Amino acid sequence: xxxxxxxxxxxxxxxxxxxxxxxxxxxxxxxxxxxxxxxxxxxxxxxxxxxxxxxxxxxxxxxxxxxxxxxxxxxxxxxx
Amino acid sequence: xxxxxxxxxxxxxxxxxxxxxxxxxxxxxxxxxxxxxxxxxxxxxxxxxxxxxxxxxxxxxxxxxxxxxxxxxxxxxxxx
Numbered sequence: 679x680x681x682x683x684x685x686x687x688x689x690x691x692x693x694x695x696x697x698x699x700x701x702x703x704x705x706x707x708x709x710x711x712x713x714x715x716x717x718x719x720x721x722x723x724x725x726x727x728x729x730x731x732x733x734x735x736x737x738x739x740x741x742x743x744x745x746x747x748x749x750x751x752x753x754x755x756x757x758x
Numbered sequence: 759x760x761x762x763x764x765x766x767x768x769x770x771x772x773x774x775x776x777x778x779x780x781x782x783x784x785x786x787x788x789x790x791x792x793x794x795x796x797x798x799x800x801x802x803x804x805x806x807x808x809x810x811x812x813x814x815x816x817x818x819x820x821x822x823x824x825x826x827x828x829x830x831x832x833x834x835x836x837x838x
Contacts, residue, residue, distance in 0.1 A: 684799050699800065702823055708815065710805030719764055719799040720779065723792030735788065743782055 679724045681736045682755040685745045686717035720744060729756050759804045761816045762835040765825045766797035800824060809836050 687693050693715050700714040722739070726732040736754050745752040767773050773795050780794040802819070806812040816834050825832040 686799065686801075696800075699802075699823070703802075703819060706819075706822055708819060712803030712805065713801075714803070715801045717799040717801070719766065719797040720776075721766075721793075721795045721797075722779075722783075723794070725790030725792065739783060739786075739788060742786055744779070 679726055679729070679732050680757045681722045681724060681732060682757060683720040683722065683736060683740060683744060684717055684753045685720070685740070685750050686752075687715060688749055688751050691749045717750075718744075732756050759806055759809070759812050760837045761802045761804060761812060762837060763800040763802065763816060763820060763824055764797055764833045765800070765820070765830050766832075767795060768829055768831050771829045797830075798824075812836050 695716040696714040699716060700711055703711045703714070722736065724732050724735070726735060733754060733756050736756070740752045740754065741747060775796040776794040779796060780791055783791045783794070802816065804812050804815070806815060813834060813836050816836070820832040820834065821827060
């Protein structure tokens, strides 16, 4: 079973990486680019076969390691 | 219009960040964790209103700035 996790900065938290991308796109001549936000995308292979259990474990992984819940949100998708 | 871009390392390219996560998860007591891969997730606000044009521009942004096409793949989703 595979879990896909998106970790993104919460709304209102300054995102210097995103700002750097927006600035670089402007420099490269891309007009009409507004806000850019950069987050992390993590794919995890799990031996677990039950979807609900897999999701619960990945929740725990996010809370303990993958995300900083003070400034980051996370979203979990469980795929086959 | 909003574009969501996933930039991931190509299959076969070593992913030390992913390996570090897998190792850390093991240390924290999470068993049954297989391969872990880490990529980037980028959200871009665009002034563009035509989906096809928006996608073409984001393709160009990926090729020129957001991804390294030698070792990375990218996937683009265009949302409202």
